[in-house]
Amino acid sequence: MIATLTGTLAERAGDAIVLQTDGGVGYAVTVPLGVAERLPQLGTRCTLYTELVVKEDGWSLFGFDQPNERLVFKRLLGASGFGPRLALGLLSALGPERTVMSIQDRDIAALTTVSGIGKRKAERLVVELQDRFADIAVATSLPRPPAAEEAVKALTILGYPAAAAEEAVRAALGDGTQDGAQKETAAVVRAALQQLTTSRRGSTV
Numbered sequence: 001m002i003a004t005l006t007g008t009l010a011e012r013a014g015d016a017i018v019l020q021t022d023g024g025v026g027y028a029v030t031v032p033l034g035v036a037e038r039l040p041q042l043g044t045r046c047t048l049y050t051e052l053v054v055k056e057d058g059w060s061l062f063g064f065d066q067p068n069e070r071l072v073f074k075r076l077l078g079a080s081g082f083g084p085r086l087a088l089g090l091l092s093a094l095g096p097e098r099t100v101m102s103i104q105d106r107d108i109a110a111l112t113t114v115s116g117i118g119k120r121k122a123e124r125l126v127v128e129l130q131d132r133f134a135d136i137a138v139a140t141s142l143p144r145p146p147a148a149e150e151a152v153k154a155l156t157i158l159g160y161p162a163a164a165a166e167e168a169v170r171a172a173l174g175d176g177t178q179d180g181a182q183k184e185t186a187a188v189v190r191a192a193l194q195q196l197t198t199s200r201r202g203s204t205v
Contacts, residue, residue, distance in 0.1 A: 002061060005029065006047040009039060015092070017063070019048065029063040033092035034163050038065055053077070053084045060084060068136055069096040075136075079128045081121060090114050095163030100133045113162065148173055151188040160196060168192035 011018035048063035049070040064070040076087035093114045102110040111122035155165035172191035
């Protein structure tokens with residue numbers, strides 16, 4: 001089993017990357033959108049926690065920058081009808097924390113925002129996995145000001161994944177408490193868009 005990979009980020013294209021190890025082997029790894037956005041520039045060393053998925057039509061290696069996200073991915077694979085691509089799509093759209101909280105809170109509406117997950121599949125996911133994340137520590141979000149909630153909704157309407165939108169809004173608000181409560185929605189959206197644009201430019205370097 002390939003549990004971790006450390007090497008130089010040699011190639012990147014969307015959710016597909018190549019990590020070149022010191023031994024000269026380049027590993028093709030598929031990562032969630034949030035991980036792809038947090039990766040360093042090309043030519044920089046990094047470490048990924050990996051999960052090798054073996055199927056009849058081939059082997060695929062999936063990578064995560066946090067061990068808990070890899071664990072959430074593995075638990076999702078244990079649900080009926082959940083293959084690696086669908087699990088990856090869920091993590092890309094919602095992120096690991098919101099994925100776990102949506103399942104634990106039976107938030108069918110949030111789960112069905114993910115492409116490929118209808119109401120029936122979301123309900124089955126909740127039934128099968130609701131009690132299987134108790135051992136996974138996920139960051140709990142502090143109460144956010146109304147402007148933050150509206151900003152996240154606005155960004156998702158613009159086409160940004162919920163996880164990326166929430167991360168950008170958190171960065172735009174700083175600590176998200178007293179100063180953030182005074183900001184208007186439009187100002188938060190503008191600041192979050194700047195965060196997203198900066199992140200996207202960095203990912204293409």
